[in-house]
Every structure is written in C-alpha cells, then in structure tokens.
Amino acid sequence: MDKLNINVNGCPCISLDDVAKVASADFSQFVAEWLNDEDFVVAHTSGSTGTPKEVKLQKSDMIASAMRTVEFFSLDKESVLYLNLSPNYIAGKIMIVRAIVLNATIYEEVASNAPLSNHNLSVIDLAAFVPSQMQYLLNNEHLLHPIKNIIIGGGAISEKMKNRIGDMGINAYATYGMTETCSHIALARIGRGNEPYKALLGISFSTDDRGCLVADVPHLSIQRVITNDVVVLVDNHSFYWHGRWDNVVNSGGIKIFPEEVEHRIAQFFTGTRFYITSRASEKWGEELVLALEYPSLPEGVVKHGDIIPHFVEKMRMVLPAHSIPRIFVAVRKFDETASGKIKRRKF
Numbered sequence: 001m002d003k004l005n006i007n008v009n010g011c012p013c014i015s016l017d018d019v020a021k022v023a024s025a026d027f028s029q030f031v032a033e034w035l036n037d038e039d040f041v042v043a044h045t046s047g048s049t050g051t052p053k054e055v056k057l058q059k060s061d062m063i064a065s066a067m068r069t070v071e072f073f074s075l076d077k078e079s080v081l082y083l084n085l086s087p088n089y090i091a092g093k094i095m096i097v098r099a100i101v102l103n104a105t106i107y108e109e110v111a112s113n114a115p116l117s118n119h120n121l122s123v124i125d126l127a128a129f130v131p132s133q134m135q136y137l138l139n140n141e142h143l144l145h146p147i148k149n150i151i152i153g154g155g156a157i158s159e160k161m162k163n164r165i166g167d168m169g170i171n172a173y174a175t176y177g178m179t180e181t182c183s184h185i186a187l188a189r190i191g192r193g194n195e196p197y198k199a200l201l202g203i204s205f206s207t208d209d210r211g212c213l214v215a216d217v218p219h220l221s222i223q224r225v226i227t228n229d230v231v232v233l234v235d236n237h238s239f240y241w242h243g244r245w246d247n248v249v250n251s252g253g254i255k256i257f258p259e260e261v262e263h264r265i266a267q268f269f270t271g272t273r274f275y276i277t278s279r280a281s282e283k284w285g286e287e288l289v290l291a292l293e294y295p296s297l298p299e300g301v302v303k304h305g306d307i308i309p310h311f312v313e314k315m316r317m318v319l320p321a322h323s324i325p326r327i328f329v330a331v332r333k334f335d336e337t338a339s340g341k342i343k344r345r346k347f
Contacts, residue, residue, distance in 0.1 A: 004035065007105040026087040027108055030096055034059070043090055044338075045179045057090075057182055064219040065182035066098045068200040069126075072187070073149050079125040081106040082147070084115040084133060091128055091153060094183040098126070116143045123148070130154035130340075131161065134172075138164055151175050155341065156259065157190065158266040166191025176241065181225060185215055186239075196238040204236045212245050230257065247344065249278040249286050254322050256288065258344075261323050268314045273334060276325065279347040289347050290325035297330035 006013050011022045016035060020028040033041050040056040069075075081099050083106055085092040092111075099106035107119050115133050124147045129137070134152055137143050138161065153175035165172050170190075176197045177184035186197035186205075199205060199215075206214045213231045216224050228246050231239040243257030250256075258276035273293040281287040290311075292302070315324050327347070335343040 004031070004100065005103045006099050008099075009107055010105075023108055024087070024110055026092075027083075027096065030087040030093055031100075034097070034100065041093065043093065043179050044088070055179055057179070058221050061220045061222075062094060062097050062182045063101055065185075066094055066101050068185075068202075068219065069094075069151075069183070070098060070102060071201055073126055075102060075104070075125055077103045079104045080121065080123055082116075082119075082121070082124045082127040083108045084111055085128055085130070086111045090179045090183055095126075095128055121146050125149060126151070128153070128175075131157050134161065134165075138168075141168070144168070144170060149173075151184070151187065152190065153177070153184065156263055156266070159263065160267055162190050163192050166193075178225075178227075180222065181215070181217060181220065185217060194240070196234050196240050199237040205231075205233060205239055206236065207231060207233060210245055213239060247277075249276075249288060251278070251281070251286050251288060251322060252284045256323055258288075261288070261319065261325075264318045264323075265315050268311060273342065275334075275342055275344055277344050277346050279327065281326075287327065288323065288325040289327045289329055291329045291331055291334075291345075291347070293332070293334050294330040295332050299330055299332055302328040302330050 004014055004016070008019055009022045011018065013019045013022070016028065016032050019031045030041070039060070040058050041062070043055050043057050045053045045055065075098070079102060081095055081104060083092060083095045085095065087093055087096060096106065098104070107121060109115065109118050113132050114136055115129060116137070126149045127147050128151045131152060131154070134150070148171060150170060150172040152172060157174055172190045173187040174190055174197070175184035176186040176188070184200070185203050186199050188197040189195045202219055204216045208214055208226060211230050213227045213229045214224065215227065228244055230242045230245050230248070232242065233239045243259035247258045248255050249258060261276045262274070275291050277289045277291055278286040279289050312324060329347055335345070337343060
C-alpha cells in the first residue's frame with residue numbers, strides 16, 4: 001500500500017511506529033495489516049445470523065467502499081473522522097481506511113457506550129455509532145454539537161430515537177451493509193417518518209423469488225450480493241427493509257417478521273432487552289415468543305400473572321392480533337456475539 005500519511009489523535013503519523021505510539025493496539029494492528037504486502041485483510045462476520053465466518057476482504061474493495069462514503073458526505077483531507085467502534089470489525093476497519101485514503105485526521109476512543117468521553121473536539125465531519133452509543137449522546141446533547149454527519153448501524157433504531165434525531169435536526173443515517181460489502185452500500189435518512197434506504201453511487205437493487213434483496217455492486221470484486229433480507233423495492237436504487245428471511249415466522253399461514261414486531265413494541269421495553277422469536281405449535285404451526293432479559297425472574301415461560309397483562313395491553317395498541325406474542329420467556333442473560341449483538345434462538 002502507499003506510504004502512510006494521516007493524523008491520529010492529534011499526532012501526524014507517517015509510519016506504523018508513529019501510529020503505535022498514539023492509538024490502541026487494535027487500531028495499530030489493523031494499520032499493520034493494511035500496510036503489509038498482502039492484497040487483502042482478514043475480517044470476521046458478526047455472527048448474529050449464524051456462525052461467525054472469517055473472510056478475506058480485498059484492499060482495493062475496501063478503498064472503493066470507503067470512497068463511496070467519502071463522496072456521499074463530501075469529505076476531504078481536511079475532514080475529521082471519529083472512531084468509537086472496534087477495529088476488529090468492518091465498521092471500525094473501514095473508518096480507518098477512510099482516513100488513510102483521504103490522508104485525513106481520525107480521533108479514536110476504545111469502543112464503549114459512552115463515546116466522546118476523552119476527546120473535546122470542535123468539529124467532527126463523520127462519526128459512526130451503534131444505537132446504544134447514540135442513546136448516550138442523545139442523553140448528553142452537548143456532545144452532539146460538533147458532529148456534522150452520523151451513521152448508525154449494528155442494531156435496530158427505535159421509533160422514539162428516530163423522532164428525537166429528527167426533532168433535533170441531526171444529520172444522521174441508518175446504514176445497510178455487511179462485512180462482505182466492506183461496510184454499507186445504502187443509507188436511510190433518520191427522522192420522523194420512514195425513509196427508504198438509498199443506494200450509494202453506482203449500486204443498484206433487485207429482488208429474488210423470495211423477495212430478498214439482490215445488490216449489484218460493480219465497484220467491488222464480488223460484483224453481486226444475494227442477501228437473506230426481505231425488502232420492498234421503491235425502485236432499483238432504493239428499498240424498505242422488512243426483516244431477515246431466516247427469522248420469518250409462519251403462524252397460521254401468516255408470515256410475520258420479528259424485526260417489524262420488535263420495532264413497533266420497542267417503546268414499551270425501555271431498559272429491558274428483548275427479541276421476538278418462535279416455537280412450534282400444533283394449532284398454528286409456529287407461534288410468536290417474546291424473550292425478555294429479566295434477571296429477577298426464574299428462567300423459562302413467564303407465569304401469566306407476573307408481567308404479561310401489562311405488556312399485552314400495551315402491545316394491543318400497536319400490533320394486529322396475529323402479531324402479539326403468545327408466550328413470554330424470561331432469560332437471565334442473552335447469548336451474545338463477540339461484537340455484542342444478541343443471538344436469537346427458538347424455544
């Protein structure tokens with residue numbers, strides 16, 4: 001790769017040794033891999049939809065992906081990027097690549113749910129967060145003032161958070177992408193209302209016979225990606241996401257997407273982690289199960305008198321009858337991937 005010329009945490013860096021003095025070990029390790037003689041870097045999928053996989057990402061693909069974001073947000077060598085995500089995963093790796101290809105400035109903090117705890121920056125041109133980090137920032141609004149553009153990925157964004165972002169006039173986007181596409185290939189503006197995901201430059205979309213998204217990505221060596229994400233196309237450059245084909249529940253002949261149910265009821269579970277899954281049913285084929293991370297309850301099916309009536313009454317306000325979970329299951333601690341995403345399981 002070309003000689004290094006970036007600014008890391010306020011310090012000019014033209015060598016790996018320079019980076020190692022001012023950045024975390026994970027940041028430095030990725031830069032070392034980026035500067036070696038191989039034409040690829042090793043990454044791992046998150047494991048949220050299956051066993052984590054090791055993938056080799058072409059450095060030329062990562063540059064092409066980085067440039068799509070650079071062009072979208074009109075970034076240049078004077079831009080300041082902020083990283084509070086792990087460089088061990090694609091979202092963190094690609095932010096570093098953006099800084100490298102621009103010869104720009106990047107500030108790093110070790111990934112946490114309290115971003116911008118150690119840096120007092122006057123301007124940030126682009127920052128990437130997961131929803132829990134964004135919630136912290138919304139609770140500490142003064143930290144958001146320097147940030148011009150925000151991208152959010154790695155989990156569902158609640159309606160309440162979307163509305164708050166829109167009301168505050170924050171320039172924020174939800175991301176759609178995966179490790180194999182070297183980060184996002186589409187962005188959806190966050191605010192009140194439901195904006196579709198729109199393709200980045202040169203990318204187009206179609207669907208297969210399952211209704212799952214097919215992305216043509218001519219800027220990448222893979223050229224085309226067939227996903228398991230069920231979508232509704234607006235046109236060949238934009239779509240609405242419904243959920244994962246892997247997770248769809250067929251209950252009494254009605255297909256239910258757990259992610260859509262979760263999005264509607266998230267407002268009722270503030271501070272309590274949950275997800276929608278299913279179990280076999282003689283009557284319905286499958287029936288919806290709501291799994292709650294509830295350390296104070298015994299593990300297993302929750303007795304009706306404990307918490308169910310309170311939540312069911314609220315869910316009836318926002319869900320059709322067939323989408324209301326029939327069973328509630330308490331789990332003391334959810335299984336997680338290495339990147340902190342919940343691992344869904346059927347009961």
